[in-house]
Amino acid sequence: MPVLGGSDGRPPAIELRGVSKSFGTVKANDDVTLVVEAGTIHGIVGENGAGKSTLMNVLYGLHQADTGDILINGETVVIHSSADSIAKGIGMVHQHFMLVPNFSVLDNVMLGSEGGMLLKKGRNETLEVLDRLEAEYDMSVDHDSNVGDQPVGRQQRVEILKALRSGARILILDEPTGVLTPQEADSLFRMLATLKDSGVTILLITHKLTEIMAITDSVSIMRQGTMVAHRQTADTSPQELAELMVGRKVLLQVDRGISTPGDTYLSVSGLGCQSRKGARVLTDISFDVRSGEILGVAGVAGNGQSELLEAIAGMRAPNDGSITILGKKITGQSTTDPEKMRTLKLAHIPEDRHKHGLILGFEARENSILGYHNTALGGTGRLFDRTAVTRHCEALMATYDVRPPDPALPAKSFSGGNQQKLVIAREMDAAPKVLVVGQPTRGVDIGAIEFIHKQLIALRDAGCAILLVSVELEEIIGLSDRIVVMNNGRQVGIIDRDEADERTLGLMMAGIAKGEAA
Amino acid sequence: MSDFAFQLLLTFDATLRLATPLILCAMAGIFSERSGVIDISLEGKMLASAFAAAAVASLAGSPWLGVLAAIGVSVILALVHGFACITHRGNQVVSGLAINILASGLTVTVGIALFRQGGQTPPLASAERFRPIQWWFADGLDKVPVAGAIYRELISGHNELVYIALATVPISAFVLYKTRFGLRLRAVGEMPKAVDCAGISVNWLRYRAVIIAGVLCGLAGAYLSTGQGAGFVREMSAGKGYIALAAVIFGKWRPVYALLACLMFGFLEAGASRLQGIDLPLIGEVPVQLVLALPYIMTVLLLAGFIGRASPPAAIGEPYVK
Numbered sequence: 153m154p155v156l157g158g159s160d161g162r163p164p165a166i167e168l169r170g171v172s173k174s175f176g177t178v179k180a181n182d183d184v185t186l187v188v189e190a191g192t193i194h195g196i197v198g199e200n201g202a203g204k205s206t207l208m209n210v211l212y213g214l215h216q217a218d219t220g221d222i223l224i225n226g227e228t229v230v231i232h233s234s235a236d237s238i239a240k241g242i243g244m245v246h247q248h249f250m251l252v253p254n255f256s257v258l259d260n261v262m263l264g265s266e267g268g269m270l271l272k273k274g275r276n277e278t279l280e281v282l283d284r285l286e287a288e289y290d291m292s293v294d295h296d297s298n299v300g301d302q303p304v305g306r307q308q309r310v311e312i313l314k315a316l317r318s319g320a321r322i323l324i325l326d327e328p329t330g331v332l333t334p335q336e337a338d339s340l341f342r343m344l345a346t347l348k349d350s351g352v353t354i355l356l357i358t359h360k361l362t363e364i365m366a367i368t369d370s371v372s373i374m375r376q377g378t379m380v381a382h383r384q385t386a387d388t389s390p391q392e393l394a395e396l397m398v399g400r401k402v403l404l405q406v407d408r409g410i411s412t413p414g415d416t417y418l419s420v421s422g423l424g425c426q427s428r429k430g431a432r433v434l435t436d437i438s439f440d441v442r443s444g445e446i447l448g449v450a451g452v453a454g455n456g457q458s459e460l461l462e463a464i465a466g467m468r469a470p471n472d473g474s475i476t477i478l479g480k481k482i483t484g485q486s487t488t489d490p491e492k493m494r495t496l497k498l499a500h501i502p503e504d505r506h507k508h509g510l511i512l513g514f515e516a517r518e519n520s521i522l523g524y525h526n527t528a529l530g531g532t533g534r535l536f537d538r539t540a541v542t543r544h545c546e547a548l549m550a551t552y553d554v555r556p557p558d559p560a561l562p563a564k565s566f567s568g569g570n571q572q573k574l575v576i577a578r579e580m581d582a583a584p585k586v587l588v589v590g591q592p593t594r595g596v597d598i599g600a601i602e603f604i605h606k607q608l609i610a611l612r613d614a615g616c617a618i619l620l621v622s623v624e625l626e627e628i629i630g631l632s633d634r635i636v637v638m639n640n641g642r643q644v645g646i647i648d649r650d651e652a653d654e655r656t657l658g659l660m661m662a663g664i665a666k667g668e669a670a
Numbered sequence: 671m672s673d674f675a676f677q678l679l680l681t682f683d684a685t686l687r688l689a690t691p692l693i694l695c696a697m698a699g700i701f702s703e704r705s706g707v708i709d710i711s712l713e714g715k716m717l718a719s720a721f722a723a724a725a726v727a728s729l730a731g732s733p734w735l736g737v738l739a740a741i742g743v744s745v746i747l748a749l750v751h752g753f754a755c756i757t758h759r760g761n762q763v764v765s766g767l768a769i770n771i772l773a774s775g776l777t778v779t780v781g782i783a784l785f786r787q788g789g790q791t792p793p794l795a796s797a798e799r800f801r802p803i804q805w806w807f808a809d810g811l812d813k814v815p816v817a818g819a820i821y822r823e824l825i826s827g828h829n830e831l832v833y834i835a836l837a838t839v840p841i842s843a844f845v846l847y848k849t850r851f852g853l854r855l856r857a858v859g860e861m862p863k864a865v866d867c868a869g870i871s872v873n874w875l876r877y878r879a880v881i882i883a884g885v886l887c888g889l890a891g892a893y894l895s896t897g898q899g900a901g902f903v904r905e906m907s908a909g910k911g912y913i914a915l916a917a918v919i920f921g922k923w924r925p926v927y928a929l930l931a932c933l934m935f936g937f938l939e940a941g942a943s944r945l946q947g948i949d950l951p952l953i954g955e956v957p958v959q960l961v962l963a964l965p966y967i968m969t970v971l972l973l974a975g976f977i978g979r980a981s982p983p984a985a986i987g988e989p990y991v992k
Contacts (some may be wrong), residue, residue: 214866214992235869250864252857253984264856264868266850318868652725 159456162190163226165353166211169219171391173206180206181217184375190225191346193354195364195385198374199397199597200568207374208324213237219266224322226334238264240322243315247327249307253300257310258282258365260299270478278317289346294598304452305336308490312343320371324355329363333452343365359598361390361528362626375399389413398598403534405501406605414443417617418464418498418586422473425459432458435642436473441586441617446608446633448649449621450657456641458503458622461590465618466468466493467508475587496586499579503621509575517545517559520578536644551602569600576604578589580611587611588619593627605631625654639663676819681940683823687898689717690835691890691907691944695914696921696928697842704846704861704923705879710766711751712887714773719744719891721777724791724902725784727798729844733896736798737831741888745771748884749877756876759989770812770911778904791895791902800829800897831893833928840887842925849941855879859983862990872990909966916969923983938965 153197166188173181181203186322189196200205209215211222221228224240231237244250251260258278269276284293291309294519299307308328315323325344329337344354344367352384364371367383373381374398383395389545391574395401397414418441434456441447451592453456464475466488477496482488490500502508502510510519521529521541529544531537545559554573565572572592592608593601608631612618623626628635637644637660644660695712702709719740727736747769778789785791798840805826813887846852854875858865862872886946894910895902913935942961949955 212867213869233865233869233871238869244865244867250861250867252860252864254981255857259853259857263853263864264870266853269850271848272849326932483760587728 158461160261164188164223165190165225166285166355167226168207168222169223169599170213171207171210171217171222173210173215173217173357178314179212179377181368183218184373184374184377185381186379186384188324188353188355189347189370190353191351191357192369193348193367194354194586195358195368195371195376197358197364197371197393197397198363199599200374201593201597202374202397203377206377207325208355208357211237212242212324238318238320239594241320242322242324243312245308245311245323245325246313249299249304249311251299251307251310252438254298255295257293257299260310261316261317263387268287271544277282282313285313288350289316291343303336303638304331305333305339308332308340309343321351322353322355324357326357327359328356329358329360330623331453333661334654335662337363340480341547346404360626361393361488364393365390366525373397400599406609406630408609408631411444411446411612413633414615416442417478418619419476420464420473421476423460423463423470423490424472425463425468426471427459428633433641434463434470437635437638437643438473439643439646441619443615443617444587444612445633446612446618446620446631448628449619449629449638450622450625450635451638451661453623455638457623457638458590459641460638461500461503461588461599461619462620464493464588465502466490466496489502490523491526494582497582497584498586498588499582499584501575501579501587501589501592503594505571505575507604510571512560515560515562516549516554516566517541519563519574520545520559524578524582529602532543548574548577548581552607553582567597568595569597572596572604573600576607580607584611584616586619588621591623593622594626625657629657637661646652661668677681677944679819679823681937683827684943685724685823685933685942686832686934687936688796688829689932690898691893691910692761692834692914692917692935693835693929694838694890694893694931695911696917696932697925698883698890699915700842700846700923700925700928701803701855701879701886701919701922702883703986704859704983705855705876706862706983706988706990707755707876708762708878708987709751709880709883709913710763710767711747711769712883712914712917713907714766714770715744715747715884716889716891716894716911717770717777717870717905717907718747718773718809719888720895720906721781721791721891721902722888723892724794724895725781727794728791728901729784731798733798733800733892737889737892738895740892741885744879744888744891745884746957748880748887750878752880755989756873756880759991762987774905777902782905783788786794787903794900796895799900800831800893801827802827827896828870829893831897832888834889835893839925846925851878854916855880856983862985862988863968866990876990897953897965913965916929916967916973919982920972922981935965936990938968 164187166186168184169188171181171184184207196204198429206215210217213236214232216232229240251372258275262274262278263284267277274370282295291311293306299310320375328340332340346353358364367386370382370384372379373393375397421438422439423434426432437460439447449457449460459468463470467490469488474481477498479495506512511522521544531540542559546557549557552573554570554577566574592604596604608618620631627651629652632649634646634648637657641664644663645665676788695716699709699712706933717780723736723740727733737818751765754760755762777860779789781789811821822893854865854870858875865875866872899906917928917931917935920931942964945956945961946958947955
């Protein structure tokens with residue numbers, strides 16, 4: 153047990169001793185030990201599937217540990233349900249907010265701590281508490297509007313206020329910055345610092361090492377269900393943390409090499425789209441992507457990137473403007489579909505692999521020709537040639553390191569990273585001239601991220617024009633040659649990679665064009 | 671008062687009587703569905719409790735004992751639905767259908783075994799059923815123009831269950847929007863996970879909701895056989911449970927809107943029986959079958975085209991898995 157420096161004489165806010173939790177034969181948490189000093193910000197890092205969420209769910213009472221002890225403020229406690237942990241002063245800010253979208257902010261904050269059978273009295277009390285908390289921590293919210301109508305940053309505040317309202321002195325935040333702009337994340341961190349100053353203990357779960365370095369006092373690293381190390385943040389480095397997470401040396405930054413852009417392969421001009429209900433989702437988007445170049449699309453999730461991907465991939469007809477792929481112009485009048493787009497040598501790695509990339513119940517080999525099943529890959533005759541398909545899938549699995557390399561296994565049985573590699577293998581193997589990629593590394597572990605990034609660079613060097621949409625700014629900055637920033641369905645601007653840093657992009661993501669700020 | 675106005679008044683009076691089981695079932699549906707449990711078994715619960723009410727009223731000679739039996743049977747069926755859908759996360763539509771089929775068969779079978787009258791219960795005597803109550807001064811106020819007639823025909827002269835049904839609407843609205851239970855109930859139908867994370871049991875909330883639905887359907891069933899009718903007749907619910915479900919959707923899962931929808935369906939039904947055999951200008955005499963089918967046709971049309979952007983509770987139909 154490493155000794156962590158307590159800031160004062162208080163016992164640790166949280167102490168876990170030998171906590172184990174299994175789901176069937178899978179050990180999600182194996183003999184986990186953790187000490188979180190009171191009044192500190194403690195980070196927990198680990199790859200997807202390392203057991204961070206399970207551990208937090210055990211602490212928050214959503215799951216029960218099989219063995220092990222939980223101590224809160226030095227006392228052994230038994231937590232059977234969220235109600236127990238709330239009673240012990242634990243509050244949780246979930247990655248996917250646990251808020252009712254069509255309830256008002258006030259009703260959401262009240263839920264669970266209504267203060268009596270009738271709502272009237274509790275409403276007034278909650279309003280008072282809210283006013284006090286908002287003044288104390290400088291986080292104002294509109295009490296009467298629906299939570300679903302608020303920006304995500306605001307929703308997160310509601311979630312924090314809700315936890316504080318129910319008396320939380322220990323706050324667990326699960327991947328809190330996943331959906332925030334860098335500015336919103338900064339404002340969250342300032343809020344957390346204020347909370348820490350007032351004595352609240354904060355447990356921050358994240359996979360973003362920069363955040364760990366920026367705001368935590370100490371950090372624990374998990375790998376494959378076990379706690380592998382504890383560090384004081386001041387004594388460690390992102391490189392060391394990454395290696396501890398993965399268990400081997402990793403490259404955090406891809407070696408981008410030098411790009412040599414050639415002819416324009418993909419050209420988007422004045423593109424506009426409407427949703428089925430008639431709302432504008434894309435307005436006046438124009439850019440070119442050249443051969444041997446990666447154009448990144450940055451933006452907070454839900455600002456039109458998905459629609460842009462769909463339009464270029466042929467899943468959504470444009471209302472205005474045109475898309476030109478290798479000289480072939482597509483407008484709202486052209487009848488198009490993803491299959492026709494593929495014949496133009498365009499490949500698409502969808503951002504939601506479960507919804508658009510794979511059929512989860514189908515075998516890997518069937519998925520490996522999905523979208524190409526009418527080409528020679530599916531067999532030359534009228535019937536599918538299952539042997540050929542299996543061989544094709546085996547080859548893809550070998551080249552793209554898909555594990556386990558079993559073509560007969562249903563897609564749903566693979567881990568997220570391997571599912572993604574299967575999709576990437578399928579699309580890249582078609583030797584596209586234009587590749588549109590959405591969130592290539594979402595829910596993928598660090599080892600696979602490194603691999604996927606290398607593949608993208610290799611395809612770029614082979615002369616492919618790549619459009620890369622991602623909400624991970626590090627990924628955009630790390631891979632792109634130029635960057636388009638989107639806000640509210642419009643493009644805020646295009647900048648070269650060399651002028652791009654998180655601050656500039658963050659402002660643009662908030663809709664402030666470059667040069668307007670300062 | 672003109673003859674037409676008086677006819678209209680009588681139609682409104684009939685509307686209220688015909689809408690009563692719809693209102694009770696619609697409130698039942700609102701509670702269940704607001705908690706996230708689809709309740710297509712309103713029909714079956716109503717039918718089974720109609721039988722229970724008539725059978726017990728006939729055997730024990732008291733309509734109130736009949737109501738108790740009706741509620742008991744309906745709550746048991748509601749618990750079966752809950753056990754299948756909440757505890758075992760079964761498909762809510764399938765479970766509901768099963769209950770409807772069960773009620774349809776079982777009422778007749780038990781009816782034949784008990785009374786040997788082809789599945790019916792014996793006709794109930796006056797003392798064994800709910801009789802209209804005349805309110806104070808109903809006849810005294812008769813001299814007052816218009817208001818007197820309205821008071822006598824429309825407001826006074828219904829049985830207890832009609833007034834209970836009308837009272838359930840404001841009570842339901844109050845419970846849903848002004849109480850802790852209501853807030854949690856609405857939340858659990860929208861986002862059960864949020865409720866679970868707030869330390870509240872999702873299953874217990876949903877069980878309470880389906881039990882309330884059971885009680886209300888029990889009242890509706892008792893009304894059918896011991897209030898509106900005088901005895902149980904096979905399939906006497908005749909799709910009213912489904913119409914009530916339509917009223918829930920048409921009323922956007924809100925008590926007062928659902929009441930209005932129920933009254934509209936009730937009015938169509940009341941109007942339909944009055945239209946029979948009457949020559950309408952331009953159209954001529956409308957076939958009886960078409961007139962009787964009118965409420966059902968309207969239901970289909972309204973559901974298909976007119977409800978607009980009714981958004982059901984977000985988690986409806988989804989069993990809660992942690």
